[in-house]
Amino acid sequence: MGYLEGVIRTRVGYTGGSAKNPTYHDLGDHTETVQLDFDPSVVTFEQLVEVFFASHNAWYGSADRQYMSAVFFHDADQERVARAVKARVEQRTGRTLKTEIIAASTFYLAEEYHQKYALQGDSVLLAEFRGMYPDLWDMVDSTAATRVNAYLYGYGSAEQLRAELQGLGLSAAGGAHLLEMGGDLISCPIAGQ
Amino acid sequence: MHRPRSERTIGRPGLFRIAGSVAVVAGLALIISGLIWGCANGTEETSVTQGAIGSGTSVRPELPSLDLAAPGSFQTASFAFG
Numbered sequence: 001m002g003y004l005e006g007v008i009r010t011r012v013g014y015t016g017g018s019a020k021n022p023t024y025h026d027l028g029d030h031t032e033t034v035q036l037d038f039d040p041s042v043v044t045f046e047q048l049v050e051v052f053f054a055s056h057n058a059w060y061g062s063a064d065r066q067y068m069s070a071v072f073f074h075d076a077d078q079e080r081v082a083r084a085v086k087a088r089v090e091q092r093t094g095r096t097l098k099t100e101i102i103a104a105s106t107f108y109l110a111e112e113y114h115q116k117y118a119l120q121g122d123s124v125l126l127a128e129f130r131g132m133y134p135d136l137w138d139m140v141d142s143t144a145a146t147r148v149n150a151y152l153y154g155y156g157s158a159e160q161l162r163a164e165l166q167g168l169g170l171s172a173a174g175g176a177h178l179l180e181m182g183g184d185l186i187s188c189p190i191a192g193q
Numbered sequence: 194m195h196r197p198r199s200e201r202t203i204g205r206p207g208l209f210r211i212a213g214s215v216a217v218v219a220g221l222a223l224i225i226s227g228l229i230w231g232c233a234n235g236t237e238e239t240s241v242t243q244g245a246i247g248s249g250t251s252v253r254p255e256l257p258s259l260d261l262a263a264p265g266s267f268q269t270a271s272f273a274f275g
Contacts, residue, residue: 001272008263015271034274037267048270056274072271104271132254144257169257 001036001051002146003156006043009141010036010149012114015072015107017065022108027066035107045078049085053097061098069097072104079103115140118152122181125152128174144168151182158182 002010012034019028038048049071058069071086073079082101090097113120116139120126125148133139148168151161161182165175 008267016273031273033271035269035271037269039264039266040268045268045270048272052272052274058275062275067275068273069275070273072273074269074271078270107271132256142257142260143263144259147259164259167257167259167262169255169260 001034001048001055001150003150003160004038004043004048004051005160006039006041007048007146008037008039008143010034010146011109011140012117013107013109015105016070016102024111024114029065030108031065031068031070032110033070033072033107046081046085049082053085053089053099058097058099059093059095069099071099071101073101074104112136116145116149119145119149122152122177124177125170125174125181128170132169148178151178154182156182 001007012032014022014027014030015033015035016031017027017029019026019030022028022030036048038045052071056069062068071078071082073082079101086097086099086101109115115136119129119139129139129142129145129148130136133142133145139145144167147156147164148170150156161179165178168175168178170178
């Protein structure tokens with residue numbers, strides 16, 4: 001979701017369970033989760049939930065809690081919207097979604113190597129971002145890094161990438177590299193984003 | 194053979210002693226003035242754009258304008274994609 005206009009930053013982690021301080025290899029009863037900060041004046045929570053349902057297969061579910069489909073709501077409004085969108089998608093498709101809608105609880109950040117995974121795997125762009133953000137957690141919180149990570153995964157539109165390129169803080173060579181790497185971007189599921 | 198300290202001094206010991214004292218005082222004055230000047234200007238952060246060379250100051254790359262423009266007010270959402 002990092003490619004969406006209005007999404008400020010993303011991070012991955014573990015939540016929903018009771019185990020203290022989970023890790024990737026000792027997850028306990030937690031679920032792998034993406035948490036994001038967004039500007040509601042640019043993108044609404046309802047739009048995010050629409051993108052969420054459009055971005056994965058929530059009909060089959062997972063027996064493993066680590067990989068279940070879920071919306072962790074942070075307030076009553078989010079709960080209401082999540083349930084409404086889920087019901088709408090079910091009505092539209094005629095199928096029951098396995099997605100659970102659960103109150104958000106303690107969110108444990110995943111290990112460093114899980115954060116901005118695609119960006120960390122691109123040595124050219126990673127070097128540029130680490131030059132700007134020597135502390136990796138500052139890079140994780142960067143909107144520009146969030147965008148670049150999404151583009152490297154192939155999300156977003158080429159038009160959006162070109163429009164945002166100047167604001168990403170990259171050198172000319174870094175920008176050219178990103179344009180080359182993000183050549184086959186996937187169109188955004190929601191209009192206008 | 195051990196000789197008294199006064200015998201090991203070359204030339205005019207009084208003149209050297211005075212010159213040394215003046216040098217020490219001048220050096221201290223320079224250090225103190227440097228410290229005062231540095232503190233007076235310490236609130237100004239030196240920012241050098243990426244690629245600046247030989248300025249003698251620490252290089253701090255410019256942050257992305259997208260990050261500088263990020264709003265301080267936001268909401269949080271959490272999703273598990275299965």
